[in-house]
Amino acid sequence: MSNTGNRWVARHVASLPRSGIRDFFELVAKMKGQDVISLGVGEPDFVTPWHVRKAAITALEEGKTYYTSNLGLLELRRAVSTYVTAHFGVDYRPEDQIIITVGVSEALDLAFRAFCNPGDKVMYHQPCYVSYHPSISLVHGEGIAVPTYAKDNFALTAEALRAAWVPGCKILMLNLPCNPTGGTCDRVQLEAIAAFCREKDLLVLSDEIYSELTFEGTHTSIASLPGMQERTIFLHGFSKAFAMTGWRIGYACGPAELIDAMMKVHQYAMMCASIIAQEAALEALQNGWENVCEMRDQYHRRRDLVVRRFNEIGLTCHSPRGSFYAFPSTLGIGMTEKDFAVGLLREQKVAVVPGTAFGANGTGHVRACFATSYEQLLVACDRIERFISSAQNPPPAP
Amino acid sequence: MNPVLKLLLEGGRLSTAQMAQVAGLSAAEVEQHLEQLKKDKIFLGWRPVLDLSREAAAGAAVRAVIEVRLTPERGGGFNRMAERLCQFEEVESCYLMSGAYDLLVFVNAPTLQKAAAFVSEKLSTFGGVLSTSTHFLLRSYKEGGFRLDDGEGPSDRLNVSP
Numbered sequence: 359m360s361n362t363g364n365r366w367v368a369r370h371v372a373s374l375p376r377s378g379i380r381d382f383f384e385l386v387a388k389m390k391g392q393d394v395i396s397l398g399v400g401e402p403d404f405v406t407p408w409h410v411r412k413a414a415i416t417a418l419e420e421g422k423t424y425y426t427s428n429l430g431l432l433e434l435r436r437a438v439s440t441y442v443t444a445h446f447g448v449d450y451r452p453e454d455q456i457i458i459t460v461g462v463s464e465a466l467d468l469a470f471r472a473f474c475n476p477g478d479k480v481m482y483h484q485p486c487y488v489s490y491h492p493s494i495s496l497v498h499g500e501g502i503a504v505p506t507y508a509k510d511n512f513a514l515t516a517e518a519l520r521a522a523w524v525p526g527c528k529i530l531m532l533n534l535p536c537n538p539t540g541g542t543c544d545r546v547q548l549e550a551i552a553a554f555c556r557e558k559d560l561l562v563l564s565d566e567i568y569s570e571l572t573f574e575g576t577h578t579s580i581a582s583l584p585g586m587q588e589r590t591i592f593l594h595g596f597s598k599a600f601a602m603t604g605w606r607i608g609y610a611c612g613p614a615e616l617i618d619a620m621m622k623v624h625q626y627a628m629m630c631a632s633i634i635a636q637e638a639a640l641e642a643l644q645n646g647w648e649n650v651c652e653m654r655d656q657y658h659r660r661r662d663l664v665v666r667r668f669n670e671i672g673l674t675c676h677s678p679r680g681s682f683y684a685f686p687s688t689l690g691i692g693m694t695e696k697d698f699a700v701g702l703l704r705e706q707k708v709a710v711v712p713g714t715a716f717g718a719n720g721t722g723h724v725r726a727c728f729a730t731s732y733e734q735l736l737v738a739c740d741r742i743e744r745f746i747s748s749a750q751n752p753p754p755a756p
Numbered sequence: 757m758n759p760v761l762k763l764l765l766e767g768g769r770l771s772t773a774q775m776a777q778v779a780g781l782s783a784a785e786v787e788q789h790l791e792q793l794k795k796d797k798i799f800l801g802w803r804p805v806l807d808l809s810r811e812a813a814a815g816a817a818v819r820a821v822i823e824v825r826l827t828p829e830r831g832g833g834f835n836r837m838a839e840r841l842c843q844f845e846e847v848e849s850c851y852l853m854s855g856a857y858d859l860l861v862f863v864n865a866p867t868l869q870k871a872a873a874f875v876s877e878k879l880s881t882f883g884g885v886l887s888t889s890t891h892f893l894l895r896s897y898k899e900g901g902f903r904l905d906d907g908e909g910p911s912d913r914l915n916v917s918p
Contacts, residue, residue, distance in 0.1 A: 666780060709916060
C-alpha cells in the first residue's frame with residue numbers, strides 16, 4: 359500500500375486527466391511580468407455593467423445576506439421565465455420548471471448526477487468545453503465524443519451523431535455556440551439532430567451560454583423545436599452575455615420532474631446560489647439587454663478583425679458564427695497546435711490555447727479569444743505574423 | 757453609420773492605422789472619412805487626455821467651473837453671448853444649461869490668480885452677465901472616459917481560463 363496521501367484519493371478521481379488548460383496556464387504563469395498578451399481567456403474583457411454591480415451593493419446594504427429557496431428567488435425565476443420565453447420561444451413555469459444554480463457548471467453537474475446511472479452513455483460533440491468529459495466520468499458514465507469538423511464550420515451534424523451512436527446512449531450534451539470553436543447549428547441542422555434524439559429517445563442537455571453572442575442569423579434553441587421541450591434541459595447563465603463570470607450564477611429549465619431531480623442534488627450539495635449574485639442577475643435581466651447588445655456588437659467587429667487578419671497571415675480560420683473564440687488551424691503553416699502555442703508564447707509572448715485541451719478533435723487548431731481590446735488584438739496579430747514568418751524563414755545558422 | 761465615426765464614438769483611442777485595420781479599410785480611406793467628418797463639422801479634432809494631477813503635467817493646473825446667469829440679448833438670445841464668451845482663450849468648454857443658471861463655463865488657467873482675474877475682470881464685466889458662481893476643481897477621478905485610479909479590470913484576472 360502506498361504511504362502517500364494519494365491512497366485516499368478515489369480511483370475515478372485519480373484517473374481523471376489533468377486539464378490541458380491547466381498545463382498551459384502554468385506555462386503562461388511562469389512568464390508573468392513579460393508583456394504577454396493573452397488570447398487564452400474564456401471570459402469577457404468587460405467588467406459587469408455598473409448598474410448590475412450596484413444592485414448587488416444595494417442588496418448587501420439592505421441586509422440580504424440569507425439563504426434563498428433551493429430553487430432560487432422566485433422573482434428571479436419569474437424574470438428568467440420571461441427572458442427565456444422572449445429570447446428562445448420556450449415557456450417554463452417559474453414555480454417548478456426553473457432552478458437557479460451556481461453557474462452553468464453546477465447545473466451541468468446536477469444534471470449528470472440526476473440523470474446518469476453508472477455505465478450510461480453520454481454523447482457530446484468535440485472539440486468542446488473542458489469539463490464535459492470529466493463531469494461524465496465523475497458520475498461513472500461513459501462519454502461518447504462526436505467529432506465536429508472545420509469543413510462544417512464546426513457545426514454538429516446528425517450524420518456524425520448517427521455514426522457515433524452505440525446502444526446504451528441516454529443523453530446528448532450540446533453546447534451551441536460552442537466553446538472553443540464558435541461553431542453552432544442552424545435551424546435545419548438542429549431539426550435533424552432533434553429528430554435523431556426523438557428516434558433514439560435521448561435526453562438533451564443544452565448549454566446555451568453563448569447564445570446571445572450569435573453574430574449571423576438567429577440562435578435557435580433545440581428546446582423550442584416540436585417534441586423537444588419535454589426531453590431537453592435548457593442550461594443558461596449570466597457569465598458571457600452579461601459579463602458576470604465571477605458571480606457564478608446560472609439556471610436550468612426543463613420538465614418539472616427533471617428539475618425536481620436536479621433540485622434534490624442541489625439542496626444537499628449547494629443549498630442555493632448566493633443571494634447577492636441572484637439579486638445582481640435579476641437586475642441584469644430586467645435592465646441589462648442594452649449592455650448585451652453593445653458587447654455583442656463589439657465582439658462581432660473584433661471577430662471580423664481577427665478572422666480577417668488570421669487568414670491574411672496564413673492561419674486558416676473559419677468565421678465563428680457565435681461566441682468570442684476563433685479556432686484557426688495551424689496545419690497550413692506546417693505546425694502542430696502545441697508547437698505553435700508554445701513557440702508563439704516563448705518567442706512573441708502571445709498566449710493561445712492548443713486545441714487538444716478541448717479534446718482530441720481539436721488537433722491542429724488553437725483557440726484564440728477575441729474578447730480583448732482592439733489595440734491588444736492588433737498587436738497580437740502583428741506578433742503572430744512575425745512568429746509565423748520567422749518560423750517559415752528561420753535565420754541562417756551562424 | 758460611417759465606420760470611422762462609429763470607432764470615434766466608441767472612445768477614439770485608435771490611431772488611423774489601427775482604425776484602418778479594425779474597420780477593414782485602407783489608411784487612405786480612413787483619412788478620407790476623417791476629412792469628410794471634419795468638413796461636416798462632426799469631427800473637430802484630436803486632443804490628448806492628460807492626468808493634470810501628475811507633477812510632470814502640472815502646467816495649466818488650475819481649473820474652474822463657472823455657473824453664469826445672463827440676461828438674454830435681444831435678437832441673439834444666449835447664443836451670441838456664449839459665442840463671444842468662447843473667444844476668451846481661458847474658456848475650455850462652454851455649455852447652455854437648463855436649470856438655475858444659463859451657461860456652464862470650464863476655464864483653464866496657469867495660476868489661481870489668473871483664474872480669479874478672468875472671473876473678476878473679464879467675465880463679470882461682460883455685458884449681460886447677471887451673476888457668476890465659480891467652483892475650483894480639487895481633484896479629478898475620471899478624465900475624458902479614462903479613470904485616474906488603476907481603472908477597472910483587476911490585474912489578477914487569469915491569463916488562461918477554460
